[in-house]
Amino acid sequence: MTKETRLSDRSQTSTLDETVQIVDWDGPDDPQNPKNWPTKRKWAATLIVACFTLVSPIASAIISPATSNIMREFGSTNSTIAGMLTSIFVLGFAIGPLFLGPLSEVYGRSRVIQWANIWFLVWNFACGFTHTPTQLIIFRFFAGIGGSAPITIGGAVVGDTFHPEQRGRAIAIYALGPMIGPALGPCVGAWIASRASWRWVFWSTSIFDVLVQIAGVMLLQETFAPVLLERKARRLTREQAADPEKGEKKVVVQYRTIYEDQDRSWQTIFKKALTRPLVLFAKEPIIQLLGAYMSLIYGIFYLFITTMPRIFENVYHESTGIMGLNYIALGSGMLFASFLNSRTMDKIYKYCKERNGGVGEPEFRVREYQSYGIPTIVPASIVLPVGMLxxxxxxxxxxxxxxxxxxxxxxxxxxxLSFQCIQTYIVDCFPLYAASGIAAVGFTRSLCGFSFPLFAEAMYNSLGYGKGNTVLSAIAIALGCPA
Structure with missing residues (x-):
């Protein structure tokens, strides 16, 4: 018999039969729902995840200015290996999200982020003790797998806690890590490489990561609704079992959350979660298109990071430390764009929502919608090739x-500008499976980030910097504007 009932913790449930009850939030204003948390609590979660997200991108690129020192100490002159020392970390970014994102949808965001960060910390610290290029490449690959967790899951944490009309600013703040990190890392790494051993490049980032990990253990709370409701159901079960009025029959009701299938085995849940990113990429044309554009941008990004030392040291004859200061230009552009997005994305979304009869659409993030507003991704597709030229x-x-x-x-x-709009769009489209959606586009994106630096030197030796960047900017225009 189906009926509504009130439980001891004031959770609203509906009885499906005599033994099963469905556990949901206690109404739309339930304070336990992360979307109803106080603003300070939401921003605390966002800022902690942003710190996690800052560490691994710094580690991914901080080695770039020290590459010549490393190759000289190892006695190698292979340009492909030199490029791989930096980019192999990004290959870990491609592999990690395929299982870390889905794992967060089974075991929760906080738990996966912190355990993956410990994995990253171990391998990144070990990089400072390597004695061959092969060891360094392998260790950095494993570190990249662990470092991919906050990049994959962080956007989902924002989606868990903020409503769509509030999400743009939070994404803009969170996404600073993946972008500012690769610009800040080489700037710091250049001075470390010029003043101390290149091994301190890894040890210094590990020290910083320990501080972030301590803060995460103390402050990062779980935000994923299915996991929170599952904990609530287990608590209700324990309370029922401890009720002395039940006598010998301590468990008379089985509690299930609204997200649970009939098959509650972890094997079934895990299988679905692992395949979800691939299914999303295969069946969603918009993810394919925007994922291809993000991949090109990310590849160009790491191509710039690895070739800037060559430009400023060989063409402008700057020292390693002074050369590293040029990364400030890259970081400044990102900071300005993030500020612009934080001021405009939510305003555009709210304006479009009001003009659309109060109905929000994810497309308000990435394209003009019936002349209601122009998202920042439009000027981004023009600014990028201009800068490359x-x-x-x-x-x-x-x-x-x-x-x-x-x-x-x-x-x-x-x-x-492009990254934040696209990432916010994906979170809006797939709020419950945001981590899987981000992992779907993150796989191809990271493959390009890994591969572009490998052919950069050969391309510039053959075409020169002008023609080489002209080719890349033409591809960016051809792909970015239609997307």
Whole structure:
């Protein structure tokens, strides 16, 4: 017999039969629902995840200015291996999300982020003790797998806690880590490489990560609704079993959450979660299109990170430490774009929602909707190729270094504008499976981030900086504007 009942913790349930009851939130204003948390609590979760997300991108690129020192100590001159020392970390970003994102939808966001971060910490610290390029490449690959967790899951944490009309600013703050990290890392790494052993590049990031891990243990709370309701159901079961009025029959009701299937085995849940990113990518054309565009941008991003030392040391004859300061231009472009997104994305979304009869659409993030508003991804698809042309031809013609840095600023700006819009769109489209959606586009994106630095030197040796960047900017226009 089906009926509504009130439980001891004021949870609202409906009895399906005599033994099964469905556990849900206690109404739309239940304070236990992460979307109803106080604003300070929401931002605390977002900022902690943003710190986790900052660490691994710093580690991914901090090695770039020290590559020549490492290759000299190891006695190697292979340019492909030199590029792989940096980019192999990003290959871990491609593999990790395929199972870490789904795992967060089975065991919760907080638990997966913290255990994956410990895995990253162990391998990143070990990188400082390597004695061959092979050891360093293998250790950095394993570190990249663990470091991919916050990048994959962090956007889902924002989706768990913020309503769509509040989500743009939170995504803008959170997404600073994946973008600022690869720009900040080489800037710091250049001075470490010039003043101390390159091994301190890894040890310094490990020390910083320990501090972030301690903060995460103390402050990062679970946000995934199915896991929170599952804990609630287990608590109700324990309370029922401890009720002395039940006598010998302590468990008379089986509690299930609204998210549970009939088959509650972890094997079934885990199988679905593991295959979900691949299914989303195979069946959702919009993920395929935006994923391809993100992949190109990410590949260009890491191509710039690995070739900037060559440009400023060989063309402008700057020392390693001074060369690292040019990464400030890349980071400044990202900071400016993030500020712009934080000020505009939510306003555009709210404006479009009001003009659409109060109905929000994920498309308000990435494209003009019936002339209601123009998301920032539109100018981003123009700013990015302009910056590439400026930096490439500036270096080719040996113009003043400020011209190249201005171009790099525009590249950073175009990247962050596009990334944040696309990532917020995916979270809006798949709020419950946001981690899987991000993992779906993250796989191809990270493959490009891994592969582009490997052919960068050969491309620039053959075409030069001007023509090489012209080719890449033409591809960005051809793919980005239609997308």
């Amino acid at each position: 400026m930096s490439g031809w500036g270096a080719q013609n040996h113009t003043h270094w400020i011209v190249v840095d201005i171009g790099i600023f525009f590249v950073g700006m175009g990247m962050i």
